[in-house]
Amino acid sequence: MVSRRGFLAGLALAPVVYAAGCSVRPSVSAANGTRPLPIPSLAPSSVGADGVRRFTLRAQAGSSEMLRGVSTPTWGYSGSVLGPTVRARRGERVELAISNALPEATSVHWHGMHLPAKFDGGPHQMIAPGAVWTPSWTVQQQAATLWYHPHPHGATEKHVHRGLSGFFLIDDDAADALPLPKEYGVDDIPLVIQDRRFTADGAVDESDPTDVGLLGDTIVTNGIAGAHLRVTTERVRLRVLNGSSGRLYNLALADGRAFHLTGTDGGLLPKPVALEQLQLSPGERAEIVIALRPGENTTLRSLPITDRAGIDRAAEFGFDDTFDILALQAAETLRPSAPLPASLIPMTALAAATTPATRSFDLQWFMINNRRMDMNRIDMTIPVDTTEVWSVRNKDNWPHNFHVHDVQFQILTVDGKAPPPALSGWKDTVYTSSGSTYTLAMRFADHTDPTYPYMFHCHLLHHEDQGMMGQFLVLAPGQRPAPMAMDMGAKGHH
Ligand code: C2O
Ligand code: CU
Ligand code: CU
DSSP, rough: OOOOHHHHHHHHHHHOOOTEEEEEEEESSSSSOOOOBOHHHHHHHETTOOEEEEEEEEEEEEESSSTEEEEEEEEESSSSBBBBBBEEETTTTEEEEEEEOSSSOOOEEEEOOOOOOOGOOOOOOOOOTTTOOOOOOEOOOEEEEEEEOOOOTTHHHHHHTOOEEEEEEEEHHHHTTTTOOOOTTTTTEEEEEEEBOOOHHHHHHHHOOTTTTTTOOOEEEETTEEEEEEESSSEEEEEEEEEOSSOEEEEEEEOOOOOEEETTEEEEEEEEEEEOEEEOTTTTTEEEEEEOOOOOEEEEEEOOOOTTTSSOOTTTTTTTTTTEEEEEEEEEEEOOOOOOOOOOOOOOOOOOOTTEEEESEEETTEEEBBBBOTTOOEEEESSSSEEEEEEEEEEEEEEEEEESSSOEEEEETTTTTTTOOOGSOOOOOEETTTEEEEEEEEOSSSSOOOOOOEEEEEESSSHOOOOOOEEEEOOOOOOOOOOOOOTOOOOOOO
């Protein structure tokens, strides 16, 4: 048995080999033994005579070098780990043919996407091994950084942990017109942050989950540990996704400098917000812009979690940990970037902070309102063309967050007060502090379906797998629920 420290030290001497399935930009120098951050390739697509943009993805097993010189068995989409970045424009109709070459059934959920429930990719749209699932919808929302990941009931943490996750970027004219960094892989960088533990033989360790799920001691960014980004422009935009199972990150730059938050889960903010720290819980995204001077180096780091009142086992939940996430190395000469615009995308309020709540949700242990998920139970039906206000309370001494499928919501209040600027944009996932109550406004505009439900759940994947989830139908006037009976033992249902 080698000690963990000795094992990792040995890795530093191993030759540089890049993860297969990722296109990696060449870097001039790799300081401190780091490797260049892999940039997921853009998923190829073709537009047919019918105007539909078509993609294909294949869930498959392979191996990748998360740790340099070590081969780790991983799962990926159309590659050995993670997946290509799917990119489409608002107004466009998309179709994705997803085949499953894994040894077990999986599903693909479009996190943050407004789309018909039967194409949502939740636990009711399983893809059996060897099967192909082909959802299609029209993108009807503003430019945003979304993502896709598996959602099999009870096994989401395992599937994500093994490497299944990808970005889904939506573009639109309004965002294109803004002078933000937007050259993919150059000054507009997708960055998925995950944590992993490895066994002595280099496999991803799936043992010993804590009460917040699997926590790792190694940070993996875009599929590799120990990455750096060579910055060649004065400003760089990072589209950050917390793709971890149960870990919260408190992002900051190592030298304490401020950065700007320009977007959250559902799109760009009304205006950039200067921050020195930004907390992201699992499933949340943030677009941040960092300014660097020629030749400068800094590090994106995660600091201990400061918001911990009411959490009784902070150390066990990883709240005390500090990690280097990504080294940023500016070139000696930087291409000029436009200054950040004073305003970005305006937002119209869906409801007033004083609007009474339509429904309320208590989060505790693995339950929402004292119930665990039952795929055969519809927890609520929502009349189409309504705006609802949901009141969500963490009445626990555990961290939880709250994610709603189908919609992006606005946070009206946090414990009765206006939310901080970082929570003032469109969100589909919100962290809930222990003891706090959040009111969320959301609109159920269309996509009625009496059969297929959408989910709402805690996005700590272990909690979700344990049943901290419920289901709702969006119904047309006069429509009655007609849910499909689920055989929970069925492997493939499509
Ligand atoms: Cu990102 Cu229901 O999930
Ligand atoms: Cu989702
Ligand atoms: Cu939870």
